[in-house]
Amino acid sequence: MSQLFTELVNALDQLVLKPVADNPDQFEWVAGDKPWIKALVPQLSSNQTFEIDQTSLFLSDFIVDAQRIWSSSENSLLKSGLWTEVSDTGLSLNLEAIAIKQNGQPLLVVINKSDEFAYRQRTLQSARELMLANDKLLEQHDYLHNRLLGILQSPADFSHSVGSLAVAIENAGFAVMILDENLQLVTENKAVSELFEYSKSRLSAQSTPREMLLKLMQTQLPEYERIFTTGSSWSGEVCWLSPPHTLKWLKLAIYPVKHESPQVSNWVFFIHDITHIKYLLERNERLTLQDPLTDLPNRHAFWQTLQRRIDNRHPFYLLYVDVNGFKRINEFYGHSEGDKLLAELAGRLTRSLKKRDYIARVGGDEFAIILADVDKENNCNNVTQRLLSLLNQPFFTETGESYQVGLSIGATSFPHDAQDVEELMKFADLSAYNGRDSSKSSVQFYSQKLKEQSRQRIEMEAELLKAISNDEFELLLQPILDLESGKIIKAEALIRWNHPQKGLIMPTLFIPVAEQSGLIGPIGRWVFERACQLLKAIGEAGYSIKIAVNLSPLQVVDQTFFDFVRACIDKWQVDPVYLALEITEGVLVNDYRQIHNLLVRIREIGISISVDDFGTGYSSLAYLKKLPLDFLKIDRSFVQDIVTDDNDKAIVSAIIAMAHKLNLGVIAEGVETNEQKDFLTTNSCNSAQGYLFSRPISIDALLTLLANN
Known part of the structure; x- marks a missing residue:
């Protein structure tokens, strides 16, 4: 013994x-x-x-x-x-x-413990190498992505562009493939053939790298259909069994390219062989199934767990959580701050869940959660609201700057909505995408109605593309009056869609679709240029009033927008003093630093700035004294009951007084009665718009009003 x-x-x-x-x-x-x-x-x-x-x-x-x-x-x-x-x-x-x-x-x-210590050190080194490799990949991707966009979006002829692309990608250090809008090959670098061990001299029976990659995506990514249908960016991993039996892991990043047309003109694929990184991680089984940034299980681990939960046949809800505006955080504050956000958010989400629940990071800014023992929609909704409440506290950068993000949460039920891993993930991803907004949080439960709405949204996107090409939009003008003199001093430009079959479509129906799909970019540019054209016509008729144009969140982050504004002003030969931009509170708060730089340049050329829908968004008022602003527009929700509601009276009076203390003008929206107008006049509101004065009207009707005014 x-x-x-x-x-x-x-x-x-x-x-x-x-x-x-x-x-x-x-x-x-x-x-x-x-x-x-x-x-x-x-x-x-x-x-x-x-x-x-x-x-x-x-x-x-x-x-x-x-x-x-x-x-x-x-x-x-x-x-x-x-x-x-x-x-x-x-x-x-x-x-x-x-x-x-x-x-x-x-x-x-x-x-x-020497062997264990050495093993642990190798494991930590593996994680460090993975993080460094990912950082290097991000830097390479960002640099090459911006360079390729510059070539693809340039007005040069096609043959010249292809030559420039070939030069740009040949020494990239990883595989780069550029496809056209139909996913046909435009050009690729030599690294693609090396990665996929492809030789053009072989028999044609061998699949091309493009065919192999698309097949891998189609079989492994539930998001495949959504990516190409909606023209979305995507990054993640796929695995490829290289003949005869070599397994390769590929890091894949996909970027849609859009020129002046809102349609995708090209797709850029970055493919990086990360098999060696996976090999490092496989030295430690825990890290093989773990995301090194957040310490959560990774996509591979989540799929395994999801399959086991399905095999157990116990009902549960699957949540797909997408971080809104993450790309903006990365671009504005840097990738290290983006990583810090993901790690902190992962901690917040984990602490709010029960022990039997399961959370993983399944994509760049995407998390997936299995809610165990939750089989009713109202119970699931309670959990999602608890998750959204985690965002009430802002996030902070290393320098102490605060910012907020939103979450888009898609929810599917097992076994009610789907009974296999692929369908559950596909439906959850679709639900999250359907509710996505630039900054606001949302929860969408999968249903046949949602599927139908998604189909209708895709149809509307296609119709919007045609509307842009066929010039189906119309710009109306709603007069804004000076309350003291009663004269028209400004007009707000409001878009309408004259659909050839459906008739007049209001912006509340198509603008959200345009913002979600990215079509708001070309539509917003059409609005601004049309406003300049109308302003020139008003000036030539002998009148001097301003035209106010609404600015979308996507236009704020468009680095070419200011140059476009200058180009329109030069083209139509209008005085920028008679142009105004209207921006919502949410945009000002969420994109503070970026919007500050844009507004300073806008103001320098004479365009004035208004805060639209003031009072409905955020409680922070710090931006009022930091940003170059000219007007506050009181939202119609406060004006509606201003005669009878003491709270609305107090709010409106306070807004007017505060604005004047800050040397800002005040415009009231939605004025429909003389009593409302009298209250605003008595409290020194500068100007107002609403049906009491005029509905949105055509340029000819406005010129008639100006003549009578």
Whole structure:
């Protein structure tokens, strides 16, 4: 038995000693005779007691603490934690000591942890290499993405563009593939053929890299259909079994390219072989299934867990969580701040869930959650509202700047909505996408109605594309009057869609679709240029009034927008003093630094700035004194009951007083009665618009009003 014990101790790489009862500084050898033991305790003897001297200072100090354990009458245990030391013979040791008191018997166990320590260091190095590799990838992708966009969006002829693209991508250091709008190959670099081991000289039976990649995406990505239908960016991983039996992991980033037309003109694919990184991670099974940034399970682990939950046949809800505006955070504050946001958000989400729930990071800014034991929609909704409440507290950068983000949450039910992994993930992703907004949070439950809405939205996107090409939009003007003189001093430009079959479509129906699909860019540019054209016509008719144009959130982050504004002003030869931009509170708060730079440049050329729908968005008013603003527009919701509601009276009076203290003008929206107008006039509101004065009208009707005015 004693021989078996000794062999077991040696197998576990341990030394077991027993303190002498009447002299705890002395020890008896019990078991363990590996070479490292003699290096650690040279004075050790198997047939007589010995004292552990100061050769090992850490072990000597630990023995002082251990003696309290050994002198106790109760069973107890004390661990030293891992320490490293170099013996007199030069041997480097990574050790842990355990003091034990069990059934009256004191023991000291010293464990050689060198192999575990080396393994842990390799694991940490693997994680560090993965993070560094990802950072390098992001830098390379950002640089090349911007360069390719410049070429693809340039007005040069096609043959010249292809030549420029080939030069730009040839030395990229990773595979780059550029496809046209129909996913047909335009050009690719040599790294693509090397990655996919493809040779054009082989028989045509071999699939091309483009065909192989699209097939991999179609079979492995639930988002495949949504990416190409909606023209969305995507990044993530796919695995490829290279013939005959070599598994490769590919890091894939996809970017749609849109020129002046809102349609996707090209697709840019960046493909990077990360098999070596996966190999590093596979040294540690936990990291193979773990996201190193957030410490959450990764996409692979989530799919495995989701499949097991499905196999158990117990009902549950699946949540797909997408961070709104994450790309803006990355671009504005840098990738390190984006990583910090994801890590902090992961912590907030995890702490709000139950132990039986399961959360993973399944994409760049996407999380997936399995809500165990939740089988009713109202219960699931309670959980999603709890998750959204986590965003009430802002996030902070390293420099102390605060910002807020929104979440789009899609929810699907097992087994009601779908009964396999692919369908559940596809429907959850579709639901999240359907509710996505630039900054606001939303929750969408999958349903046949949602599927139908998604189909209708896709149809409307296609019709909007035609509307832009066929010039189906019309710009109406709603007069804004000076309350003191009663004269028209400004007009707000309001878009309408004259659909050839459906008739007049109001902006509340198509603008959200345009913003979600990215079509708001070309539509917004059409509105601004048309406003300049109308302003020129008004000036030529002999009148001097301003035209106000609403600015969308996407136009704020469009780095080419200011140059476009200058180009329109030059083209139509209008005085920018007679142009105004209206921006909502949400845009001002969420994109503060970027909007500040834009507004400064806008103001420098003479265009005035109004805050639209003031009072309905955010409680922070700091931007009012920091941003270059000219007017506040009081939202119609406050004006509607201003005559009868004391709270609305107080709010409107306070807004007017505050604005004037800040040297800002005030415009009231939605004025429909003389009583409302009288209250606003009495409280020194500068100007107003609404049906009391005029509905939105054509340019000809406005000129008639100006003549009569």
